[in-house]
Amino acid sequence: MTETIDADDRPQRFREGPHFPALVVTLIVTVIAALFAGAYSWAMGDPQPHDIPIGLVSDSRPAADLASELEARTGTTFIVRSYATESDAEAAIREQKVYGALVEQPDGTARLYVSSASGASVARLLQSDAPRLEESIGRTITVIDAHPLAPRDPNGLVLFYMSLAAVVIGFVGAIQTRVNAASLTLGGELFWDVVRSALGGLAIAVMVGPLLGILPLPLLPVWGVLAMTMLISGATYSFWRVLIGGRWAMLPTWIVFVLISNPSSGGAVAPELLPPFYQFMGRWLPTGATVRAVRDLTYFPDDLHAEPYIVLTAWLVVSVGLFVVVRLLRYGPGAPGESLHTWRGRRYRAPAAAEAPAAT
Incomplete structure (x- = not known):
C-alpha cells in the first residue's frame, strides 16, 4: 500500500528529517570555505609593509628626514628611531624593538643591520631597499644580518x-x-x-x-x-x-x-x-x-x-x-x-x- 504524502506536510517532514541538517551543514561549510580562502589570501597573499620600525645612528641626518626619503623611494612607511651608538642600535635589534638599523660610519660608508630571525619578510624588504637607500644617503651600504635564520629554515616558516x-x-x-x-x-x-x-x-x-x-x-x-x-x-x-x-x-x-x-x-x-x-x-x-x-x-x-x-x-x-x-x-x-x-x-x-x- 502506497502512502500518500500531503503537500502541506512536506516542509515539516523536510525540517524534521535528515536532509534539513545536511543542508545547514552544507551551507555552513560553503561559507567557511570562502572565509578560509579569503582570510589567508587577504592576510598573506600580497603583504603590504607599513610602519616598520628601524633604527638610525647618524650625527648628520635626523630620523624624520631618513623616514621621508625612504618612504618617497620605496612606498613603504617606516618608523625611524635614533640611537646614540652602534651598540645601542644592535641592542634594540636584539630586543626586537626594531627590525634593522642604518649605522653611518666615520669613513663615509654605512652599515645596514637586518634581523632575519625577527622577520624574514622584513629583512628581505630592507635588503632589497638597500640600493635605493644608498642613493638617498649618498653612502655605500654594507648589509649585515645580525641574527640569521637557521640554515635549514631559510624562509623562517x-x-x-x-x-x-x-x-x-x-x-x-x-x-x-x-x-x-x-x-x-x-x-x-x-x-x-x-x-x-x-x-x-x-x-x-x-x-x-x-x-x-x-x-x-x-x-x-x-x-x-x-x-x-x-x-x-x-x-x-x-x-x-x-x-x-x-x-x-x-x-x-x-x-x-x-x-x-x-x-x-x-x-x-x-x-x-x-x-x-x-x-x-x-x-x-x-x-x-x-x-x-x-x-x-x-x-x-x-x-x-x-x-x-x-x-x-x-x-x-x-x-x-x-x-x-x-x-x-x-x-x-x-x-x-x-x-x-x-x-x-x-x-x-x-x-x-x-x-x-x-x-x-
Missing part, C-alpha cells in the same frame, strides 16, 4: 608550522578523545588532556629539534610552550562542546584558531606586513604568542619577552576554567553518560534497551 601543528593537533586530539572515550569523568578528561598535550608538544619539539636538526631549539622550554598551546586549543574546543554540543563545537573553534589566530600569528608574514586587523589580533591570540615565545627561546634566549607568556597563561586559565565550570554545571564531575545535544539544540537521552515481554 618552521616556527609557524610548529605552532600550527600544536593548535590543530590540540583541538583534533580533544575531539577524538571525547568521541572515543565519551564515558570519561571530568577528572579523566583533564588528565588525558594534559597527557596528550605534554606528549604532543614533546613530539613536535623533538622532531624539529634533535631528530631532524632543523632548528637549534632549547628542548625543555619549547616543549612547555607547545604543550601549553595544545592544551589551550583542546580546552577551547571542549568548552564549546559542553556549551553548545559536540556537533557544532568545531565551528567557533575553527573560526578563532584557523580563520583568525593562525593567519595573524606573524609566523608566515611579519606583523608589520599584515592588514591592521590581523596585526592587532596576532598579539592577543595563542598562535601569535606561541610563535613569539618559541622565536625568543630559539634566537633571542638572552632577551625574552614576558608578553607571549602572559597571553598564553591567560588563555590557559580562561579556556580550562570555562570548560570546567560549564562541564560541572551541565553534567557534574562524573561521566556525562548518554546525554547529548542534537543539532537543533535539544537534549535527549538514548533509550534503554527494550525489556523482554513479561511471561504470561
